[in-house]
Amino acid sequence: MRLQLSKLAVIISFYINTIAATDRPRSFVCERKYFPADVISKAIGDSCNALEYADIKCRAIAAFDGTVLFGIRDAVLFSTPTRACHDHKYEGGNLLILETSTRRIDSRFVIDSMCNLIGLIYLNNRSFFRCAETIDSDHATDIGSDIWSNTLPKNFGYRCDHKIFHYQDILRSFEYLRLQFFKPAGTTRRLKPIKVSSDDFSGSDVYLWPVYADGMVRPGSLARTGLYRIATNGAKNMLGLMYRNNKDWHRCIEMKSVDPKLSTVGDGTKNSIGETIFDNLSAYKCGQRIFSIITLNSHMQAACRVIREDARKAAAGESSFPIPDPAAKHGEINTRFWPLRLPELNGDKNVQRQRYSYLKLDLDCKFLGVFKCVNGKFFSCLSLKASPSSLE
Template sequence: MRTHLSELAVIISFYVYTMAATNRPRSFVCERKYFSADVVSKSLENACVALTYSDVSCRFTAALDGSKLFGIQDAALFSVPTTVCYGHQYSGGNLLHRITSENRVNSRIVIDSMCNLVGLVYRSKRSYHRCEETFDSHDGLTVKSENESEISTKNFAYRCNGKIFLYQDIFSSYEYLKDKLSLSAEKKAKVNIIRINSHQFGDNEIYLWSIYGDGDFLVKRAGPYRIAVNKAKDIVGLAYRKNNHWLRCTEMQSVDPKPPKVIDGTKNSIGETLFANISPFKCGNKLFSAITLNSHMQAACRVIQEDANKAINEEFSFPMPDLAEKNEGRNTGFWPIRQLEMGDDRKANSPIHSIIEGSGRVGKGIKRRNIFIKLNSACDFLGVYARVGDEFLECQKL
C-alpha cells in the first residue's frame, strides 16, 4: 500500500480528531513532584517541536521502548527531557524546567510519532520509572479510554500547596495514631491535637493530628501539614496551615490506563499507518527493527504534510533533504533515526523488537546519530542510510 499525500492528509486528520475527541487535561506526579495539566501541555508543545526540529547532533529527542512502561509493543516512542537541544528553527525556554528549578531534570515527556502525549517518566538509578497520571477528586471526572470504557482509578495522594503526600503513607499514619491514641496519654500529648471549625470541611468540628511516620512524628519534616479527622475519628482528609488559616489539601486520584489494542489492520495499536516494504536493517553492528523504522516513517510523513502546506513560502521543516537531488526538486530526503538516550537502556530486557541494539558506533567513522531513513514526498520508504562525511551509504536490509 502506497500512501500518497492526499491519503496521508486524511489519515492524519482522522487520527488527530480521534485523539482530540477523547482528550482531557492530564497532570502527573513524578517522584512526589507535581506537574499540572498546564505545565504538561506546554511541555508537550516543546516536545513536538523538538521531535520535528532538534539537531541530529543532540542525543534528544531519544527513542524509548514503551513495551514495559506503557504496554505498547508495536511502536517506538520518543522521550524529550525537560531541557532539550534547540537546534534548527526551534528556540525558547521550557516551562517544566523552570518550575522544577533543578540543574539536572530527570523527568521526560513521552510522545508518539504523531506528537500525542503518552505519559511522563523519570530516570532513577539509571532506570526509567513511569510517573503517575492524576486528577483531582473534586473534579468529579469519569475517566474513559478511546473506546469509551471506564479506566480504573484509585486514591493516590494529597496535594497541599504544591507538596505531595502519598495516600498510603497518610492512611498508615492515621491507622497507627488511631490505635495508639486510644491507649496512651503520652502519645496523645505528642500528637498535639488541634480543634478547628472549617467551611472547607463542611463547617464541622475537625481535629488535626500530627503526621506520624518512620517511627516518629513528622513535625519538622512535615511542616504545617496535619491529618484531619472528625469526632468519630474517621479520616476526612489532610490540612495545611497558610498564615493563620487551615486549608484543606486537594485529594488526588491516579489513573491506570490499559494498553492500546489494534482495532484496524492498516494501523498499529496507537494509530500509526503500517507502511509498505519496511523490513529490519543493519548498519555495522546496529540493528533497527521494522517497528522502529515504521514509527520514524510516521514522524517524517507528518512533517512532509506540514511542509506541503508551507511549500508556497518555501518554508521547509524537513531536517535533511537529499543533496544528490538538489537539481531535481525536494523529492527525497533523510529523516534521522532517534536512538536510545543512554547505552544502559539496552540492558532493560527489551522484547525481540528492541529499538536499538549494538554499541554506540556503526563502523569506522560513522557516529551513532548519523543514521537516517530515506523516503520520498509520497511517503514511500526507500531504505536506511548512514552518513559518512558528505556521503550517505546504504545499510544492509535483513
C-alpha cells in the first residue's frame, strides 16, 4: 500500500535522499568546456533556486526526460542553463529570462526534484548529449570503488589551465609524430623539440613536441599550438602534455571519465531516485497537453520539499511558491499551486503565448488536481483516471 504523505514524511524523504547522495566534489566536461567542482557546487544552489522561485514564464528551468541519457524512467528531472543564475540574488520575478533569451547557452545542469545533481548535458544540432563526469587521475585511487558502475574510470584527456584536450586526439597527434620520428632523413621537415628539465616529471629532462592541429591530425597540416606540447622522454615515449605560462612549462592534469552509480532508495514507497510515490495521482489533460503520473509525482515531490522549507521560513513571512492560491481570499488558506514545468522548446520565441498549468495541493501534501491558468483565472483540467497503482 502506498505511503500517504504527511509533513513528517516529506522531511524523512528529503533527509534519506540527502544522506544517500554523494558529497564527493564533481567536475564535468561538455565537449571541450570544463566545469570545475567549485562551479558545480554553486550551480546546484542556483538551479535549486530557479526550481523554487522562478516565475513560470522563465525558460531557465525546464522538465527533462532522463530515460535515454541517465536511465531514469520513473521520475522527471529538471534542467537549467549553465550560465544562468550565476552572480544573481533572487529579488522576485523573471530573473533569468533575459539571459536565456539573449544568449546562446548550449549546456545544462540537470537536477532532480530534491535538488540533487544528476549530471550535465549539452545541446548539439538540436539534440542533447550527456557531458562526461571527470576526476583527476591522481585522485582516482582515493575514491572507493563502490560508487562506480560496472565500468572502471577511463582515460579521458588532459586539462591545461582549463583548456581541454581529449585523450584520443592527443594519441592521434602522437602517432603522427611517431611517423615523423622514423621517416628517413631528408624526406620530411626536421622536427625540433624543446628540451626542459621539469620538476613535474621528477626533475628529468623532457622533450616537448608540437600538438598538431589541436590534436586533430589533418592531412598535410603542420599547424602547431606552441603553448601546448606533448612531452616525451629521451626514448620518445609519451609522458603526458605540458603548457606554457609566461616562460614556465607546467604539466597538464590527466583526467579520467567516470560513471557513478545513482543512489537508490527503492522500498515500494519510493521510486528509483528516492522520490515518494504519492497516492491518488492520475494523468491529466490540459488542452492538448497530457501530464503523466510520473511528471506529476516529481512535481509533487518538489512542491512538498518547498512546503517543508516554507514552514521554516514562516516566521519571517517568506514563501517560495510562485503563485498563491486565489481561493485563499475566501478562507482556503491551506492550499497552494505549483507550476508544472514543460520540456524545453529549442528556439521557441513564443513562450508568453502558452497557457500555464499547475498542480494544486494542501499543506499536508495532499494532491488536489491539475489546473490551467488563463488570464489569471484557474480552470480544472481533465483527469484521465489512470490506475493509482501505475506510474506509467
